[in-house]
Amino acid sequence: MPHLLALTAALLHLHDASGFHAAPLRGGALPSKMVRATTSKMAADEKYDVVVIGSGPVGSTFARCLSASGEAFGDLNGGKKVLMVDAGKKMSEKTGEHIKNSLLYQSDHAEGKRLFSQLIAGTIEKISKPWTGSSIDNINPTANQPGCNQEPKKKYKKWNMNLQNPDQEQYYNLPEAAVSYKVGGMGAHWTCSCPRPHPELEMNALFPSDGLYTMAEDLLNVNQNTYDDEIRNVLVGDRLKETIDKELDPKYPSQYLPLAVKRVNEQYVDWTGPSVILGDKLAEAAKDDPNFTLKQETICKKLHFSEDGKTVEYAELFNPKTGETTKVYADTFVACCGQVHTAQLLAASGFENDANGRYLCTQPMYFTRLAFGNDLIKRIKAKTGKRFNDVINAWQEKNPHDPIPIPRNGKGSGEVQCWIPVQKDRPWHCQIHNDNFYYGTNTSPIDDRLVVGLRWFAVPKMSEENRVTFTAPDNADGYFDMMGMPQPTFHYVEEHADVDTIDAMAKDLTKVASFIGTPIPEAATFVQYLPGGNALHLHGCNRIGTSVTDSVADSNCKAWGVNNLYLGGNGVIPKGIGCNPTLTSVALALRASMDILGVDTSDTFHTPVE
Numbered sequence: 249m250p251h252l253l254a255l256t257a258a259l260l261h262l263h264d265a266s267g268f269h270a271a272p273l274r275g276g277a278l279p280s281k282m283v284r285a286t287t288s289k290m291a292a293d294e295k296y297d298v299v300v301i302g303s304g305p306v307g308s309t310f311a312r313c314l315s316a317s318g319e320a321f322g323d324l325n326g327g328k329k330v331l332m333v334d335a336g337k338k339m340s341e342k343t344g345e346h347i348k349n350s351l352l353y354q355s356d357h358a359e360g361k362r363l364f365s366q367l368i369a370g371t372i373e374k375i376s377k378p379w380t381g382s383s384i385d386n387i388n389p390t391a392n393q394p395g396c397n398q399e400p401k402k403k404y405k406k407w408n409m410n411l412q413n414p415d416q417e418q419y420y421n422l423p424e425a426a427v428s429y430k431v432g433g434m435g436a437h438w439t440c441s442c443p444r445p446h447p448e449l450e451m452n453a454l455f456p457s458d459g460l461y462t463m464a465e466d467l468l469n470v471n472q473n474t475y476d477d478e479i480r481n482v483l484v485g486d487r488l489k490e491t492i493d494k495e496l497d498p499k500y501p502s503q504y505l506p507l508a509v510k511r512v513n514e515q516y517v518d519w520t521g522p523s524v525i526l527g528d529k530l531a532e533a534a535k536d537d538p539n540f541t542l543k544q545e546t547i548c549k550k551l552h553f554s555e556d557g558k559t560v561e562y563a564e565l566f567n568p569k570t571g572e573t574t575k576v577y578a579d580t581f582v583a584c585c586g587q588v589h590t591a592q593l594l595a596a597s598g599f600e601n602d603a604n605g606r607y608l609c610t611q612p613m614y615f616t617r618l619a620f621g622n623d624l625i626k627r628i629k630a631k632t633g634k635r636f637n638d639v640i641n642a643w644q645e646k647n648p649h650d651p652i653p654i655p656r657n658g659k660g661s662g663e664v665q666c667w668i669p670v671q672k673d674r675p676w677h678c679q680i681h682n683d684n685f686y687y688g689t690n691t692s693p694i695d696d697r698l699v700v701g702l703r704w705f706a707v708p709k710m711s712e713e714n715r716v717t718f719t720a721p722d723n724a725d726g727y728f729d730m731m732g733m734p735q736p737t738f739h740y741v742e743e744h745a746d747v748d749t750i751d752a753m754a755k756d757l758t759k760v761a762s763f764i765g766t767p768i769p770e771a772a773t774f775v776q777y778l779p780g781g782n783a784l785h786l787h788g789c790n791r792i793g794t795s796v797t798d799s800v801a802d803s804n805c806k807a808w809g810v811n812n813l814y815l816g817g818n819g820v821i822p823k824g825i826g827c828n829p830t831l832t833s834v835a836l837a838l839r840a841s842m843d844i845l846g847v848d849t850s851d852t853f854h855t856p857v858e
């Protein structure tokens with residue numbers, strides 16, 4: 249009964265009379281400082297085979313493959329008793345449904361999109377907040393930070409008022425890095441773009457094999473044909489073929505964007521959220537399912553290691569609503585809390601590995617929004633693309649006063665979803681579509697059917713110096729986030745090579761834009777470089793590798809030096825990529841699940857192109 253022994257040891261040495269307890273740190277190597285005990289009640293200990301922390305697309309992949317209650321996925325059905333924990337709450341009937349599948353957000357392209365982008369803005373929490381200064385000049389001094397201005401300056405130097413982090417230097421910040429605390433994580437409202445990285449320019453030998461990518465695509469319902477019969481998509485796709493394709497490697501031409509989506513009918517689609525990944529059996533699992541338990545609004549505060557640091561003995565879970573702390577024992581623990589928050593949990597747990605938080609990568613991004621040029625409209629009006637004539641005629645008959653011959657809903661009304669893959673001399677990934685970020689919402693008076701966004705993401709270089717750090721939770725000078733976890737401090741600067749790429753990428757975006765239409769001159773969206781972290785594709789900061797000196801986990805995502813801790817999420821991606829990361833992270837989670845189940849993973853690795 250190893251967990252009972254651990255429990256006894258914990259009780260014996262943790263508490264002192266002051267109401268503080270010593271933070272047990274891995275291997276005892278870090279100084280054992282004092283932590284204020286929460287006022288929480290202790291719940292009875294629990295035991296599972298596997299504890300998965302985080303319920304986003306990656307946590308859901310682990311749960312699907314490992315739980316005995318899940319539908320088998322290929323050969324993967326782990327037969328295990330799984331607990332999945334998330335700091336956020338369920339937002340849908342099924343666990344982790346994509347919120348955009350609501351009628352509201354798909355009923356009309358324009359209005360639905362505007363509402364959905366507001367929902368996203370209201371649900372992602374920016375995780376880095378530099379100190380903005382704390383005084384107002386023209387307020388009665390008694391109200392200006394009451395009390396603080398009368399106290400010695402030094403004493404309050406470290407106060408993280410309004411969650412602002414006094415250690416965060418503005419210049420080295422990633423101001424748009426974010427987290428989405430909800431069951432399903434960011435996967436409950438992501439855009440579902442799922443391209444594979446370029447085999448030569450983006451991948452190395454640790455990336456998934458083609459076979460593993462195909463498995464991940466099956467799990468996510470990825471395809472390129474859901475929008476292949478939509479007027480605007482064909483129009484833009486054809487224009488790219490006539491123009492930019494002349495500059496592209498014929499092996500990587502412009503094409504429709506691979507998307508994790510399934511068509512329901514001519515109007516509606518089902519975007520893939522974690523509910524699809526979990527499969528119906530887990531997504532609808534009853535509360536008393538013996539092999540799958542979801543604990544929502546439960547924060548994993550810490551993983552507690554054995555004395556020698558080689559085993560995670562239990563996870564410390566805290567539910568702020570019930571005030572209960574639970575020690576959960578398991579054979580295997582999987583941390584997939586999102587790219588930065590996995591590093592955060594490891595840091596909060598006293599996990600020692602200097603690579604944790606390092607090699608942080610973010611894709612520099614350029615964006616613009618266009619109105620279709622007259623020539624594209626003329627093409628539709630002239631009905632040269634004969635395949636759409638029936639649809640256009642039917643729309644015009646019903647709407648004789650509409651000057652734009654594109655149906656607003658139903659058949660043919662679907663959106664633009666085009667892609668120009670990364671290639672030599674063009675180390676950037678290009679998406680041409682309308683997305684739902686706040687900066688992508690059409691607030692102009694132009695008819696939405698004529699508006700499209702261009703997003704260019706550069707392939708970033710990974711560097712040891714670019715990192716995120718966290719003060720130890722037992723540090724009196726530490727700062728904490730909304731969940732009471734150590735707040736991230738970013739130390740990030742674009743590599744010189746990236747700066748040249750960014751410049752070339754901006755010129756390319758302007759050129760491709762000119763093939764399609766004309767930028768809409770709104771202050772927020774006219775061809776612009778987006779603040780760091782905007783892609784929400786941070787990766788690398790707990791990367792897999794071949795050596796403990798420059799990576800956090802081995803090639804199967806098992807944390808170095810710990811025999812029962814696996815990591816998942818974009819943080820494990822071992823090399824800077826320009827394309828969207830989730831497909832790769834899900835594929836890496838499939839490999840990790842195989843390893844947990846004792847399946848040989850040796851044929852799941854990418855063969856580098858010579």
Ligand SMILES: Cc1cc2nc3c(=O)[nH]c(=O)nc-3n(C[C@H](O)[C@H](O)[C@H](O)COP(=O)(O)OP(=O)(O)OC[C@H]3O[C@@H](n4cnc5c(N)ncnc54)[C@H](O)[C@@H]3O)c2cc1C
Nearest residue numbers: 302304305306335429433434439440441548586817828830
């Ligand atoms: C608007 C938007 C559009 C996007 N579009 C795309 C796209 O088109 N393609 C793409 O590849 N990617 C896209 N992304 C990114 C994509 O959503 C993420 O890559 C993906 O969700 C990562 O999955 P994950 O499971 O690793 O982490 P997440 O989805 O971030 O889930 C992590 C979960 O962990 C929980 N958590 C964190 N800390 C703790 C803790 N201590 N205890 C308990 N729970 C914790 C959080 O509440 C969260 O639910 C987009 C993101 C956003 C916001």
